[in-house]
Amino acid sequence: MKRIRIKTVLSGVEPGTRVTVAGWVRTRRDSKGGFSFLEINDGSCLANLQVIAPAELDNYAGDVLKLHPGASVAVEGTLEASEGAGQAVEVRARAVRVLGFAPPVEYPLGKQKVGFDRLRELPHLRARTNSFGAVARVRHLLANATHRFFHERGFLYVHTPIITSSDCEGAGAMFQVTTLDPHTPPRRADGAVDYEQDFFGRRAALTVSGQLEGETYACAMGDIYTFGPTFRAENSNTRRHLAEFWMIEPEMAFADLDDDAELAEAFLRHLFQAVLRDGADDLRFFDRRVLPGVLARLERLADAPFGRVTYTEAVRLLETSGRAFEFAPCWGMDMQSEHERFLAEEVFKGPVVVTDYPAAIKAFYMRRNDDGRTVAAMDVLLPEVGEIIGGSQREERMEVLEATLRASGLNPDEYAAYLDLRRYGSVPHAGFGLGFERLVQFCTGMHNIRDVIPYPRAPRLCV
RNA sequence: UCCGGCGUAGCGCAGUGGUAGCGCAGUUGGCUGUUAACCAAUUGGUCGCAGGUUCGAAUCCUGCCGCCGGAGCCA
CATH class of the missing domain: 2.40.50.140 (Nucleic acid-binding proteins)
Incomplete structure (x- = not known):
């Protein structure tokens, strides 16, 4: 036709x-x-x-x-x-x-009028509504702007695997991938399921992050990024969590935490500007019908310089703020969303990058700082939403990484490939992760993350 | 997983112990360069499921299921 x-x-x-x-x-x-x-x-x-x-x-x-x-x-x-x-x-x-x-x-x-709740039961038809049509278009714009941003900066798009061998992924809740009959799996002599007879000859699961594989390519190609689906089997029932979501994870060799924060800031600004430029009609719709003010919020952020503060300074700011928080701030705690929002909305009145968190509350792969008690980690906090990006400089010193693995109760043998990157031509490198649906949520003002992905998967939800 | 709320017509909702209602949609008729069209009439419900209290339960109680919101975890 x-x-x-x-x-x-x-x-x-x-x-x-x-x-x-x-x-x-x-x-x-x-x-x-x-x-x-x-x-x-x-x-x-x-x-x-x-x-x-x-x-x-x-x-x-x-x-x-x-x-x-x-x-x-x-x-x-x-x-x-x-x-x-x-x-x-x-x-x-x-x-x-x-x-x-x-x-x-x-x-x-x-x-x-049909409510979002009801439309969630009609994923095959809801794209025909104004709201979901607009979400689909904005989602596309943001995905496209992501690829453009990294391509223009010479980053290589790397396709990391969806199915991974669970041994190397740490202890997160994962979806197992198996072809064994769940009722009568083959057993070893000790009664345990014999995964050597499974499809891959070992236990496998859906990936929870492409970061580790992304690092291997960064440590050969320089600057790379991944943009693909990730899976978490946690029983999270909130408007901000999905069991299947898309994540953008850049990784840069020869880079430190400052480079990482600069990249995150430039990336977010690029995304906001792109959606304002190419999605104006849809954004006006969201501003009118979904979340009044979402348009002005984006316009403010598209040009606002990001604040920068260390975790230690941030905690001091919270402690001396005079504000009565539900959870009293103190050094060593994980920041609550009320703290994150206070920093972004009231202290910095805009996006803020918090750096150098206590090592005890962060992952094993983050680079130890010289003070011995913090790591080169960063979170990007946005007003009204809190954390949107989490990243770090990776630990490139093999002895330090091995020690941290052991201290975390992890077996270094299972991270042999990861350690090889440090054993052979190790380089400083850094990266971050951005949950794509949360970005779409932020730009559209849609309240529930299940309404910014075409077919949401969450506990008891796989329509 | 924990806490709170909700579940009544196709959809959105009201109804706190005494014969189940409103709006929208649908149908029929009228009217109009209309545009969330309008006007009139009208169809449509085992009140989430199971049990209990009561002369009588949508309403009170118990359990279960589902959904939403918040928290935790995180992205």
């Missing part, structure tokens, strides 16, 4: 031009003046295209008057300046071809 997208039609096609558009009917209004109005949406943009379907059409009574929300049509006609007030242009149809009717009694997305 030779069709033109509605986005294109609405962005400057000359009145008088013959066009063919195709899409789904949002609403139909009949006029006794001898025609019907059809509002058509094809997903290319938020706006609908108004179609004038004259009663003279052969199939007016037979088809057009039977169109309801959800029906699909192809319309051939002429673009005209609109006589009505709601739109600049409209298409006067010479032919309306029905591709598929949508029975109004059955179709769940009519003209009535």
